[in-house]
Amino acid sequence: MALEIKKSACPLNCWDSCGFTVTINDGKISKIEGDKDHPITKGKICGRGRLLEERTNNANRLTQPLKKIDGQFHPISWQQALDEIAGKMKSVKEEFGSTSVLHSHDYANGGLLINLDSRFFNCFGGVTELTGSICWGAGIEAQMWDFGDSYSHSPEDVLNSNHIVIWGRNVARTNMHLYEKLQEAKRNGATISVIDPIHNATAKIANRYVSIKPGMDAFLAFGIMKEILRLKLEDISFIQNHSIGFDDVIELLSSISMEQIVAYTEVEEEIITELAHVYGNGPVMTYMGLGMQRYKNGGNTIRSIDALVAMSGNVGIPGGGANYGNLQVGQSFNVGNLTLSDKKTATRSFTMMKQAEGILTAEEPPIKMIFVTCGNPLTQVPDTNKVKQAFERVDTIVVIDQYMTDTAVVADYVLPTTTSFEVEDVYYSSMYHGYVNYGPKLVEAPGEVKSDFEIWSELANRLGFGDEFSYTREQFIKMGLTSLIGNNVTFDQIKQKGHMKLPEVKDVPWASYQFKTPSGKYEFTSQKAEKKGQNGKLTLSLPRESMHTNRPLGEEYPYTLLSIHPLRSNHSQHYHIIPGLQQNKIEVSTDIALEKGLQENDTAKIFNDRGELTGVVKILKTSHSKVINVDEGNWKAFGGSVNVLTSDEVSDNGLGSTLYDCLVNIEKC
Numbered sequence: 001m002a003l004e005i006k007k008s009a010c011p012l013n014c015w016d017s018c019g020f021t022v023t024i025n026d027g028k029i030s031k032i033e034g035d036k037d038h039p040i041t042k043g044k045i046c047g048r049g050r051l052l053e054e055r056t057n058n059a060n061r062l063t064q065p066l067k068k069i070d071g072q073f074h075p076i077s078w079q080q081a082l083d084e085i086a087g088k089m090k091s092v093k094e095e096f097g098s099t100s101v102l103h104s105h106d107y108a109n110g111g112l113l114i115n116l117d118s119r120f121f122n123c124f125g126g127v128t129e130l131t132g133s134i135c136w137g138a139g140i141e142a143q144m145w146d147f148g149d150s151y152s153h154s155p156e157d158v159l160n161s162n163h164i165v166i167w168g169r170n171v172a173r174t175n176m177h178l179y180e181k182l183q184e185a186k187r188n189g190a191t192i193s194v195i196d197p198i199h200n201a202t203a204k205i206a207n208r209y210v211s212i213k214p215g216m217d218a219f220l221a222f223g224i225m226k227e228i229l230r231l232k233l234e235d236i237s238f239i240q241n242h243s244i245g246f247d248d249v250i251e252l253l254s255s256i257s258m259e260q261i262v263a264y265t266e267v268e269e270e271i272i273t274e275l276a277h278v279y280g281n282g283p284v285m286t287y288m289g290l291g292m293q294r295y296k297n298g299g300n301t302i303r304s305i306d307a308l309v310a311m312s313g314n315v316g317i318p319g320g321g322a323n324y325g326n327l328q329v330g331q332s333f334n335v336g337n338l339t340l341s342d343k344k345t346a347t348r349s350f351t352m353m354k355q356a357e358g359i360l361t362a363e364e365p366p367i368k369m370i371f372v373t374c375g376n377p378l379t380q381v382p383d384t385n386k387v388k389q390a391f392e393r394v395d396t397i398v399v400i401d402q403y404m405t406d407t408a409v410v411a412d413y414v415l416p417t418t419t420s421f422e423v424e425d426v427y428y429s430s431m432y433h434g435y436v437n438y439g440p441k442l443v444e445a446p447g448e449v450k451s452d453f454e455i456w457s458e459l460a461n462r463l464g465f466g467d468e469f470s471y472t473r474e475q476f477i478k479m480g481l482t483s484l485i486g487n488n489v490t491f492d493q494i495k496q497k498g499h500m501k502l503p504e505v506k507d508v509p510w511a512s513y514q515f516k517t518p519s520g521k522y523e524f525t526s527q528k529a530e531k532k533g534q535n536g537k538l539t540l541s542l543p544r545e546s547m548h549t550n551r552p553l554g555e556e557y558p559y560t561l562l563s564i565h566p567l568r569s570n571h572s573q574h575y576h577i578i579p580g581l582q583q584n585k586i587e588v589s590t591d592i593a594l595e596k597g598l599q600e601n602d603t604a605k606i607f608n609d610r611g612e613l614t615g616v617v618k619i620l621k622t623s624h625s626k627v628i629n630v631d632e633g634n635w636k637a638f639g640g641s642v643n644v645l646t647s648d649e650v651s652d653n654g655l656g657s658t659l660y661d662c663l664v665n666i667e668k669c
């Protein structure tokens, strides 16, 4: 038996972007472990990564193209599937124009060549595309306004911090290598504060846990800034020399009292003062999560925390930073070479959030055909009932996936695709560190499975633009890396080592205080926003669904529903292979349990005007008193997605989501 051990990389949409060592036994993946040589992973990976072995080998994996006939799926040949799909594309383009085709996707695979989907649709003439991001849109735009870009400090730099503030990031669950770094920093003497409505696993190692009312973090930042000014702890030199608009912040802060701040946030004044001393005694490294900006006021929340970090002198210094995304990595590639956006002659876009609304209301042209890739909108996009209704209204749906997901179930054609071990690519994440990883082809794909790339190129041949796909994967990877070549990076180096830190990536961003904003300074009041016709100032904005903004709704549905990321699954991708996950768990605060007479393991129903969901009650020992959580990603077969309850409303900036801006009620069944 031939046993081999090879390096590879995790393709999952995750902060960590780990390096793997993969054991291959007789042409099959048999084990996935962490690559000890990888500077971030250092030999450790999570269960989601290890279970990619199961996701590759599972007997339920799709291995043949399927076509739905009279409500039942039947295997068909690739020849038939691709001929029929290309034929349909041609005819809808002739009759309605190319934008009658919608490409619905998310970012389930962090490989560079996933961008070839855009090349295909651009060469076809341009389809209806999705803009914005359910994941992190509001916060990215917020940082674009404040700094001119969204950059994080290198993982190692946390060891230079005096204090660390984990603000709405579930580090122990979603960002395991930061969790390890936090433990190391704590041993070195740094303090850790966790600000979160839920006492999550990271709070267990923190020196200070601050429970906050969901959606009210900007007010906490305002309270801390007020105290910093009162205590004269602000960085006057940074404010005077490297920023604009601080007068607007002072005006805003004087328009709200500390009593109001305490009432909104439900954080005690003493704790606000303590946090002012933390920020005044830097360097302080602030790690913001993405959950916290999935509210109507999410962009303003991230901007207000950025402002706190900036005015306290924690921008551009080792051990500091307003760490949210790290676009330095993604921006290093030459993605335009892969996507050929100037090939498209027609354009239309829907926001990712409101794709269902778009499908239901589009007229000139209507949506006649949908392609779904790297996404599972029937579980992951808000307002599932509306998404289902919209998808059911479209004549032809093509889903490219590895499994019969809730979205694949509503398709007309399901095309089986490869896992990352069956094709060559380079992988990266624009969320945490600055490394790019190499993933070679390690095994043959099972059955008749074809990669997304092969599917695009075979459809392109049928549609008359096959030339644009007449390159090998390696040639395409090199095309995407051309922007790096002058920088002493070659594909062969990445290949040889298995990973590489991209030379452009700065460990301490903004150290020169040269910001990428219109003024070149840090902008407390954003000129970019003003140019767009918006008020670029920070505001006292509130979540959309709350007692303060909609009293009748707040009375009917008194609890905020969070739907945070599951520990053991990456979104919906692991539920079907982990029996222990195959039931919705409704986590409620102890106060809600008392109020509603709920006990551990009772069956309960949560509901609002959009939908309802049943599950088993779990009681959160420490959390904000009005909070319920159901982890996102669950399949219909196992109780259904929490998104039956969430709203498709878009956030205040950046076309982000408002998934956690969601009121519900609960009753025992």
Ligand SMILES: Nc1nc2c(c(=O)[nH]1)N[C@H]1C(S)=C(S)[C@@H](COP(=O)(O)OP(=O)(O)OC[C@H]3O[C@@H](n4cnc5c(=O)[nH]c(N)nc54)[C@H](O)[C@@H]3O)O[C@H]1N2
Pocket (backbone or CB within 6 Å): 013, 014, 015, 135, 167, 168, 169, 170, 171, 173, 174, 175, 195, 196, 197, 198, 200, 212, 213, 214, 215, 216, 217, 288, 289, 290, 291, 292, 562, 563, 564, 565, 566, 567, 568, 569, 570, 571, 660
């Ligand atoms: N295990 C696991 N890890 C993952 C993923 C996964 O599916 N599973 N997904 C990956 C992806 S795509 C992403 S985007 C990241 C997301 O990573 P995170 O941002 O860490 O995860 P979220 O689950 O979005 O929420 C993070 C935290 O925000 C808190 N929170 C919610 N509302 C508020 C609020 O109003 N204020 C404050 N202060 N906190 C709030 C929640 O209680 C939760 O602890 O995780 C990545 N890593």
Ligand SMILES: Nc1nc2c(c(=O)[nH]1)N[C@H]1C(S)=C(S)[C@@H](COP(=O)(O)OP(=O)(O)OC[C@H]3O[C@@H](n4cnc5c(=O)[nH]c(N)nc54)[C@H](O)[C@@H]3O)O[C@H]1N2
Pocket (backbone or CB within 6 Å): 013, 105, 106, 107, 108, 109, 134, 135, 136, 290, 372, 373, 374, 375, 376, 377, 379, 380, 381, 382, 400, 401, 402, 403, 405, 417, 418, 419, 452, 563, 564, 565, 570, 571, 572, 573, 632, 633, 642, 643, 646, 659
């Ligand atoms: N209620 C609620 N909803 C949420 C969130 C939340 O916190 N709460 N989080 C949001 C966030 S942050 C995100 S990032 C999104 C994630 O949303 P999605 O990306 O839609 O979620 P996944 O479950 O990862 O689904 C990805 C699908 O792509 C398939 N896939 C994997 N690799 C490939 C490939 O190479 N090619 C193709 N064609 N398919 C592939 C997988 O099998 C899977 O079915 O969900 C969002 N939805």
Ligand code: SF4
Pocket (backbone or CB within 6 Å): 010, 011, 012, 014, 015, 016, 017, 018, 045, 046, 047, 048, 049, 050, 176, 570
């Ligand atoms: S899911 Fe994230 S933490 Fe887990 S192995 Fe993949 S990159 Fe690493």
Ligand SMILES: [Mo]
Pocket (backbone or CB within 6 Å): 013, 135, 136
């Ligand atoms: Mo995400």
